[in-house]
Amino acid sequence: MAAEEEQGFRPLDEASLLAYIKATPALASRLGGGGSLDSIEIKEVGDGNLNFVYIVQSEAGAIVVKQALPYVRCVGDSWPMTRERAYFEASTLREHGRLCPEHTPEVYHFDRTLSLMGMRYIEPPHIILRKGLVAGVEYPLLADHMSDYMAKTLFFTSLLYNNTTDHKNGVAKYSANVEMCRLTEQVVFSDPYRVSKFNRWTSPYLDKDAEAVREDDELKLEVAGLKSMFIERAQALIHGDLHTGSIMVTEGSTQVIDPEFGFYGPMGFDIGAFLGNLILAYYAQNGHADQANDRKAYKKWILKTIEESWNLFQKKFVELWNKHKESNGEAYLPDIYNKPKLLSVVQKKYMTNLFHDSLGFGSAKMIR
Amino acid sequence: MAAEEEQGFRPLDEASLLAYIKATPALASRLGGGGSLDSIEIKEVGDGNLNFVYIVQSEAGAIVVKQALPYVRCVGDSWPMTRERAYFEASTLREHGRLCPEHTPEVYHFDRTLSLMGMRYIEPPHIILRKGLVAGVEYPLLADHMSDYMAKTLFFTSLLYNNTTDHKNGVAKYSANVEMCRLTEQVVFSDPYRVSKFNRWTSPYLDKDAEAVREDDELKLEVAGLKSMFIERAQALIHGDLHTGSIMVTEGSTQVIDPEFGFYGPMGFDIGAFLGNLILAYYAQNGHADQANDRKAYKKWILKTIEESWNLFQKKFVELWNKHKESNGEAYLPDIYNKPKLLSVVQKKYMTNLFHDSLGFGSAKMIR
Incomplete structure (x- = not known):
């Protein structure tokens, strides 16, 4: 990955994620926009090995936000792994979603600099x-x-x-x-x-x-x-x-x-x-x-x-x-x-x- | 091919090729440089279907110059074909030449804008x-x-x-x-x-x-x-x-x-x-x-x-x-x-x- 791309990257926490969502219409609108955004609750649920996964809910809707880090999460930064995997995940989801929307969750937003994707919340009882x-x-x-x-x-x-x-x-x-x-x-x-x-x-x-x-x-x-x-x-x-x-x-x-x-x-x-x-x-x-x-x-x-x-x-x-x-x-x-x-x-x-x-x-x- | 690349392209004739060679040290040096360049003779020998091929000889040496045109030459511009083929030809020659120089002619110079390559003259009796x-x-x-x-x-x-x-x-x-x-x-x-x-x-x-x-x-x-x-x-x-x-x-x-x-x-x-x-x-x-x-x-x-x-x-x-x-x-x-x-x-x-x-x-x- 080019150095300049690395420069813009920062891992988000709940506070910075909230600010990011409010500033990103493609995400904010899924949560009702306007006053609904005051009701947002964020829960980190990533049980995988590779990424941070947040469930973001408001009174008007819910989305999932996923961010890739430049290493394998469960091992820590001793095992580096390109964040670009998030780009290929979003690309594949979009391509497969175009071909088979019934069984592929929708991608609402992708930010390559932050390796961050906003997508459909696949709700319980899934x-x-x-x-x-x-x-x-x-x-x-x-x-x-x-x-x-x-x-x-x-x-x-x-x-x-x-x-x-x-x-x-x-x-x-x-x-x-x-x-x-x-x-x-x-x-x-x-x-x-x-x-x-x-x-x-x-x-x-x-x-x-x-x-x-x-x-x-x-x-x-x-x-x-x-x-x-x-x-x-x-x-x-x-x-x-x-x-x-x-x-x-x-x-x-x-x-x-x-x-x-x-x-x-x-x-x-x-x-x-x-x-x-x-x-x-x-x-x-x-x-x-x-x-x-x-x-x-x-x-x-x-x-x-x-x-x-x-x-x-x-x-x-x-x-x-x-x-x-x-x-x-x-x-x-x-x-x-x-x-x-x-x-x-x-x-x-x-x-x-x-x-x-x-x-x-x-x-x-x-x-x- | 991007439009800006097309803009710099022009097919060379013998006169403009001569000027180009004189201005390009990687080619001029193969022909002796300096006063030797006054003795240059150019012969167009392309009998293939796709390109112009020139044999360029001076009292001190000889090279071949090959230029791709944006169509199949023998058919004319009714059959367009990307000039980028010259780039892949030069790239493959260089890669194969690195691996097997005995049987691959040397590339002296490649100009992607002009789709022009200067290379070894494979002399008679070849x-x-x-x-x-x-x-x-x-x-x-x-x-x-x-x-x-x-x-x-x-x-x-x-x-x-x-x-x-x-x-x-x-x-x-x-x-x-x-x-x-x-x-x-x-x-x-x-x-x-x-x-x-x-x-x-x-x-x-x-x-x-x-x-x-x-x-x-x-x-x-x-x-x-x-x-x-x-x-x-x-x-x-x-x-x-x-x-x-x-x-x-x-x-x-x-x-x-x-x-x-x-x-x-x-x-x-x-x-x-x-x-x-x-x-x-x-x-x-x-x-x-x-x-x-x-x-x-x-x-x-x-x-x-x-x-x-x-x-x-x-x-x-x-x-x-x-x-x-x-x-x-x-x-x-x-x-x-x-x-x-x-x-x-x-x-x-x-x-x-x-x-x-x-x-x-x-x-x-x-x-x-």
């Missing part, structure tokens, strides 16, 4: 999906919603819909989010396969398993292929961290948050992250079972959700493709590929490859 | 390799030299040698060379498979063959995969147009020119272009045979050169990998992959995949 899965709550629309989100965000940012010029412009812009990509490379594709102080497992019970992973040459060969694909293959603007901690849910609503790892990468990395985390949740259920609830029905629901998520995703993705087969998409030009039989063969091959990639990335995420 | 192949001349060092060029330029610009940050910086920079990439997409991966005014074949004798290509669904399915890989996969800084018309040769020297299509793409596209063009030259020999020379021995030499080019490339590439296996390369971290048996399995898989890609791209280039 909770983080991971917590819902631990509590054993069923979300009947989860597969439908997530397949919708993935189909739309991935299809419309790929060469199936865009021409090469737009695609490469996007690739160039998000190439600068490289620090976040490197973090993923390290924790997903490297650390599990070597001795690293950042690895955590249940010791000593799983010592042998951790060692077995480090000694499994065939696995390491496969993982290397996935890692290179992760870095080299600019297939679509992916969320980049689509685990169950990046999804907020109620029974009727699903909101995808925290795309600060967003960049042009392989679609299978998002799909695999989501499916892989559901598979982990499935295996974790035995640990949550008790006399009142053996979790058997719940495990069945998770399995069904995994299956439906892929099946619905595949169906919706191909539907989008058929609907937009006369678009500017560069990968399969209409005058060459729009013959019914050929197009369906092309689509089948594409989805088979994508499923294969997704399983690979899903496995890598599960090992991690 | 000729374009394609002409040498038509004339039936053997180049005993060709396979050795080209394998050297490809191994060095591809290895050192890949994730085998560079970390992700450097790699993504390069990807972002060359993403802007998208107009040239789109030209390749069109003429290599699209036009041969549809009716296009830009297609040329020997009509009516090959009408049926051209139609057969347009109707071959299995082929079109494979080509679509190659096209997506060409756009999406940023594996190394490739030349982008490595046919036998981009190589100048004598018996003892091989110089690779014209990388204006340079960008981060799949390595196999360069290797395949070179090998595919040699295969075409092999089949073209029957047309050049006459009573004095049946070209049988020459065809044997071409086959040997094809085989040696790949075998030597593979050998040198793996040697570079072994030599630099402790580098910053992100793809295979030393503490995970530097076990003798594992590393050789990894390398074998990598080279097998690369050979597969090269054959695919080589075939696509041959069809085109």
